[in-house]
Amino acid sequence: MKNPPSIISRAKYDFIDSSTIEKIESYHSKxxxxxxxxxxxxxxxxxxxxxxxxxxxxxxxxxxxxxxxxxxxxxxESLKGNIENYIGMxxxxxxxxxxxxxxxxxxxxxxxxxxxxxxxxxxxxxxxxxxxxxxxxxxxxxxxxEGLQRTPTFKFKNLIDLGKFVSWVLEHKETFATITRESSNYAILNDVGINIEGNILIIKFEYTSGDASGQNMTTICTDKICKYIVANCPVEPVFWTIEGNTSGDKKATSLTKRVxxxxxxxxxxxxxxxxxxxxxxxxxxxxxxxxxxxxxxxxxxxxxxxxxxxxxxxxxxxxxxxxxxxxxxxxxxxxxxxxxxxxxxxxxxxxxxxxxxxxxxxxxxxxxxxxxxxxxxxxxxxxxxxxxxxxxxxxxxxxxxxxxxxxxxxxxxxxxxxx
The missing domain is CATH 3.90.770.10 (3-hydroxy-3-methylglutaryl-coenzyme A Reductase; Chain A, domain 2)
Structure with missing residues (x-):
């Protein structure tokens, strides 16, 4: 993979640019x-x-x-991809x-x-x-x-194996950004976060998804990244799953400080x-x-x-x-x-x-x-x-x-x- 795009972690911070302020100040409702x-x-x-x-x-x-x-x-025919066993509206x-x-x-x-x-x-x-x-x-x-997360979760035999795995993952962020671009026309990988709980590792992949809501898009991108990781990392996990239920998908959570x-x-x-x-x-x-x-x-x-x-x-x-x-x-x-x-x-x-x-x-x-x-x-x-x-x-x-x-x-x- 040549010249991978840089990850821009702008999704981590609240931000208002000057052009937005000028646009809002110049608006006059009639x-x-x-x-x-x-x-x-x-x-x-x-x-x-x-x-x-x-x-x-x-x-x-x-x-x-x-x-x-x-x-x-x-x-x-247009219902394909939206519903199964269709009977009516x-x-x-x-x-x-x-x-x-x-x-x-x-x-x-x-x-x-x-x-x-x-x-x-x-x-x-x-x-x-x-x-x-x-x-x-x-x-x-x-x-x-803006940001949308998937949080795949990996289990290891012990913390030593987990540590080697994490070190390798953090060295390959730009590769993951390239995999994302190759997997989707809209998704952009903005950030990779790490959360360790004993021999359990939760990786937070945060994306922007363009004009799509993005759940399927980010799932597909994350799955391809995880399969690349498992195939190439120095330590194979005992078990891994595409989502550890910490992304906040379709539920109210206490994570109100993030997006x-x-x-x-x-x-x-x-x-x-x-x-x-x-x-x-x-x-x-x-x-x-x-x-x-x-x-x-x-x-x-x-x-x-x-x-x-x-x-x-x-x-x-x-x-x-x-x-x-x-x-x-x-x-x-x-x-x-x-x-x-x-x-x-x-x-x-x-x-x-x-x-x-x-x-x-x-x-x-x-x-x-x-x-x-x-x-x-x-x-x-x-x-x-x-x-x-x-x-x-x-x-x-x-x-x-x-x-x-x-x-x-x-x-x-x-x-x-x-x-």
Whole structure:
């Protein structure tokens, strides 16, 4: 192998570059016109559905024939690689919320976000949160890190054998980077980490995966690297497996300081008058509710302090053809709320494990493709945008649910919309 690429360990650190700051500072959101608002009348009638479909077609210039039911999926051959023993499609109600105004490092502008759910009240709550945000300005969103891990695990007879193995592995990092490039058009090996537990060795291979969510891609690359290691290393392990269950794949973990997928942070300062007029509460009550929620999260051993980011992640993932099992890791969130010197409410959310893709997986199926196209997130070069839309959506939901609880509206809202 000649001239292997250097491993760049940028996935280990939070980072904001100057061009991102300039891009965000230069963005100016425009007032939302009446014609840009989603038609809300006739929420449960065929006429209301048609009004919203016509709004999407005319305002967003997007084709939604499969979502509307005008076309039926019949390309069974395209299912290869996605499902076995196919019998048909599960139909989940899908709606849109917005406009959601975002000023991000990848996503900028107004977005009408599709959400698939059977939970009443959900879209109403996120719509209210989005309204409170846009009447206060744009949600600022910045992607801080990217990385996706596989953690193969090796067992040895003793520590001496393990030590010889580790020394050899660390001398061949650049070879592993070359194997990665030869195995995938998108994956890049960014880091190799070592964790030793007696005669057990866990190697963390950390990659970026382009616009794919990347689980299969990183598995294939890691498998080829491990087979190269076992065939060439000076000490053969007693046993090895492709994944030791320490990567955090499809589960909530306590590893909130590192990244899985993308680590992103978002903020908005809600004007006190908007808190009162839209959210029907006060900054003081909402801040008090957040403090209670954080305390409660600590008491119950919750991973993160979010109230329900899993609702946004699951609904968006189902609509947009993502791996819904990744809701387990992707919904990990740290929230922050404080009252500033003007009496306005600063709200922020940081999510270290947003794992999404805009190519591959279920993204090309008809309704999923249409939903991705609604937010201009279908195809190469769009996964960063989708991830930033996801966290902005989560922030609106956190704001809305805490406002409802702080003002005593939570039960009444579910009685009205969820029964």
């Amino acid at each position: 007032p939302i016109l009446e014609s840009q608002k989603i038609p809300l009348q006739d929420p449960y009638t065929l006429n209301g559905q048609k009004l919203r479909l016509n709004f999407i077609r005319q305002q967003l210039k997007t084709n939604v024939d499969y979502l509307a039911g005008d076309k039926i999926f019949d390309d069974n 599960s139909q989940i109600p899908t709606g849109i919320i917005g406009p959601l105004v975002i000023n991000g490092s990848n996503a900028q502008g107004i977005f009408y976000v599709p959400m698939a759910t059977t939970e009443g009240t959900l879209l109403a709550s996120y719509s209210r949160g989005a309204k409170a945000c846009r009447e206060s300005g744009a949600i600022t969103v910045i992607t801080l890190q 899985r997928g993308r680590k992103i942070t978002a903020e908005i300062t809600l004007l006190k008058e908007v808190v009162q007029s839209v959210l029907k509460t006060t900054p003081q009550l909402l801040y008090r509710q957040w403090r209670i929620n954080v305390s409660g999260a600590v008491k119950c051993g919750s991973i993160g302090t979010g109230m329900h980011p899993a609702n946004a992640i699951a609904a968006l993932f189902i609509a947009c053809g993502q791996d819904v099992a990744c809701t387990g890791e992707a919904s990990t969130a740290i929230t922050r709320i404080e009252i500033d010197d003007n009496g306005d409410l600063y709200c922020a959310i940081t999510m270290p494990n947003i794992i999404v893709g805009t190519v591959g997986g279920g993204t090309s199926f008809p309704t999923q493709k249409e939903c991705l196209q609604l937010i201009d997130c279908y195809g190469p070069g769009k996964s960063g945008k989708l991830a930033e839309i996801a966290i902005a959506l989560c922030l609106t939901g956190e704001i809305s649910i805490m406002a409802a609880m702080s003002a005593g509206q939570f039960t009444a809202a579910h009685q009205k919309f969820g029964r």
